[in-house]
Amino acid sequence: MKKIYILLFFIYLSCTNYSSKPLPVNPVILLAPPSGNSTTTKINAIEKTSTGHILRVAAQNTELTFKGYRIYQAPTEEQVLNLDASSGVDCGSLLELPNTGKIYIMEASTNPLGLATLCTFPVNLTSGYYVSIRVTYFQGIGQEDGTSMPSNALLIP
Numbered sequence: 001m002k003k004i005y006i007l008l009f010f011i012y013l014s015c016t017n018y019s020s021k022p023l024p025v026n027p028v029i030l031l032a033p034p035s036g037n038s039t040t041t042k043i044n045a046i047e048k049t050s051t052g053h054i055l056r057v058a059a060q061n062t063e064l065t066f067k068g069y070r071i072y073q074a075p076t077e078e079q080v081l082n083l084d085a086s087s088g089v090d091c092g093s094l095l096e097l098p099n100t101g102k103i104y105i106m107e108a109s110t111n112p113l114g115l116a117t118l119c120t121f122p123v124n125l126t127s128g129y130y131v132s133i134r135v136t137y138f139q140g141i142g143q144e145d146g147t148s149m150p151s152n153a154l155l156i157p
Helices: 002-014 077-081
Strands: 046-048 053-058 066-074 104-108 119-121 130-137
Touching (some): 053 130, 066 077, 066 104, 077 130
Parallel strands (some): 104 119
Antiparallel strands (some): 046 053, 053 104, 066 130
16 A cells, blocks of 8 residues: 555656646637628628627637636727727626537627627627627636637727
């Protein structure tokens, strides 16, 4: 029995493949070229509705600390990608947990139509501005939520 403890102790000392750094969280991808429209696929990543906008995204967030999404808008692409993490608006309750293999729909509206398959942001987007989305995740008790890198930025129609 003593030999097992000694063996486990040496295995513990020889293990160097670990890190206390958090794993990167996958950002969302807005599905379209920078103009927000695609003539080849006929998919609009951002589509204006009667009460707001719907956004089509590719998302993969299976991390244990995953909480949801936060949307950002600004007059220029550079500004929206460099906004402070706390300046965005969180989406409401997740309607399903994102995984790979399909396109998800998010809705941005203070009066949503219920078109979202993933979540709804309680904000109205401004035409001519740029939009970006970040993943939010739990960092620890007493700490602010962390965010992923920003998604690509698209022009709001």
